[in-house]
Amino acid sequence: MxxxxxxxxxxxxxxxxxxxxxxxxxxxxxxxxxxxxxxxxxxxxxxxxxxxxxxxxxxxxxxxxxxxxxxxxxxxxxxxxxxxxxxxxxxxxxxxxxxxxxxxxxxxxxxxxxxxxxxxxxxxxxxxxxxxxxxxxxxxxxxxxxxxxxxxxxxxxxxxxxxxxxxxxxxxxxxxxxxxxxxxxxAALQVAPLTDRPGLLMAGSAGYDMRAVVTAAAAALKDTPAERVELNLSALRHLDAASLATLAGAAADRPAGGALRVRHAPPSLRRLLDLFPEFGSALEVVDR
Known part of the structure; x- marks a missing residue:
């Protein structure tokens, strides 16, 4: 460009x-x-x-x-x-x-x-x-x-x-x-760009009815050209298995490489990672 x-x-x-x-x-x-x-x-x-x-x-x-x-x-x-x-x-x-x-x-x-x-x-x-x-x-x-x-x-x-x-x-x-x-x-699920670093903020509930929003967020994360990208979930109440799979798949397919850093993961995401550890290979979960 x-x-x-x-x-x-x-x-x-x-x-x-x-x-x-x-x-x-x-x-x-x-x-x-x-x-x-x-x-x-x-x-x-x-x-x-x-x-x-x-x-x-x-x-x-x-x-x-x-x-x-x-x-x-x-x-x-x-x-x-x-x-x-x-x-x-x-x-x-x-x-x-x-x-x-x-x-x-x-x-x-x-x-x-x-x-x-x-x-x-x-x-x-x-x-x-x-x-x-x-x-x-x-x-x-x-x-x-x-x-x-x-x-x-x-x-x-x-x-x-x-x-x-x-x-x-x-x-x-x-x-x-x-x-x-x-x-x-x-909205039931709100997604916005982070303004201080590459990545997104997700707020609300990522369930079946919000699948299109999750898919769009995953596509945006995948195509972000920065090597280090963050997903801030501090305002997310719930995330289901299908949403996690979509986000993890996008992280694994990022052309820029580098894990997707997930900050302030809700308990539901941590439980899902325990059940499906394969999703965690492209995600770096941090507490703060």
């Missing part, structure tokens, strides 16, 4: 990848205008990737708020595209290709003289019958370490409650290091 020189001052990575949850047009416009105005004032390139919103409505809303959207677009600092024309342009949604795409986009933006890149993406497409959409949670969990830490990129993911199931919003919004907008109720 290309290396991009970051500006001297920017918000820490944990604050630059945010979920934004809203339930009406007024909230949507408020977050949109705040994001775009801040980016233009900072000399950053600003992109809006629409899914259900007409691109013309985005520009009109900005103009109504006193933002010179037309001028920014004319000088190449503001653009509005669609998910169908960007990361959904291929036959399927591919997290690896999307991550590579962000590196290329930031490099291109920097080459044109912008101090950074900031992007709003509407996420309603993830709940539709799109090939690869089941990998969206895996993608969100990988972005912090693979994209936002190394790059001068700010990204807000828009979740419209009117278009999405509540559990979908809870899980996907919770996968971001930062959150803005409407509060979200905790």
């Amino acid at each position: 290309p290396t991009v020189a970051a500006p001297s001052e920017r918000e820490p990575a944990a604050g630059r990848h945010s979920s934004v949850v809203f339930a009406d047009d007024r909230e949507w416009a408020h977050h949109l205008c705040a994001f775009v105005r801040d980016g233009l004032e900072r000399g950053e390139e600003v992109r809006y990737v629409a899914d259900t919103t007409e691109p013309g409505r985005v520009l009109a809303t900005l103009a109504d708020a006193g933002i010179d959207a037309e001028g920014a677009a004319a000088r190449g600092q503001l653009s509005v595209s669609t998910a169908a024309g960007t990361y959904l342009a291929g036959a399927r949604f591919d997290p690896d290709a999307a991550i590579e795409g962000w590196h290329a986009a930031v490099e291109s933006s920097s080459a044109r003289g912008h101090r950074g890149l900031r992007v709003i993406g509407e996420m309603a497409w993830g709940a539709r019958d799109i090939i690869g959409a089941d990998r969206l949670l895996e993608y969100e969990l990988r972005l912090h370490h693979e994209v936002f830490e190394p790059l001068p990129l700010t990204g807000w993911c828009f979740y419209d409650r009117r278009l999405l199931p509540e559990e979908y919003v809870n899980v996907l919004a919770g996968a971001h290091p930062a959150h803005r907008g409407d509060p979200v109720d905790g």
Whole structure:
């Protein structure tokens, strides 16, 4: 991946990848205008990737708020595209290709003289019958370490409650290091990136009904390029045998090598490791 020189001052990575949850047009416009105005004032390139919103409505809303959207677009600092024309342009949604795409986009933006890149993406497409959409949670969990830490990129993911199931919003919004907008109720199983080291935090209960969430977390852990990766289970109440097998299998298949360090393992995991010691070969369980 290309290396991009970051500006001297920017918000820490944990604050630059945010979920934004809203339930009406007024909230949507408020977050949109705040994001775009801040980016233009900072000399950053600003992109809006629409899914259900007409691109013309985005520009009109900005103009109504006193933002010179037309001028920014004319000088190449503001653009509005669609998910169908960007990361959904291929036959399927591919997290690896999307991550590579962000590196290329930031490099291109920097080459044109912008101090950074900031992007709003509407996420309603993830709940539709799109090939690869089941990998969206895996993608969100990988972005912090693979994209936002190394790059001068700010990204807000828009979740419209009117278009999405509540559990979908809870899980996907919770996968971001930062959150803005409407509060979200905790999902039965919440997974989020650790912000101080490569790895994930899992909270809640990892049982049969949360199998898709566990699978996404395992895929994100497997593909993390760092050699040492940690899974913090300090807020996990329960983990069943199938979930443990999924996580252990991902740890064993990590191309970067190195055991998956499991911190604050719940009693249920320790009991399972006693019953199935073969799962422990790729896991390093530590007490603190």
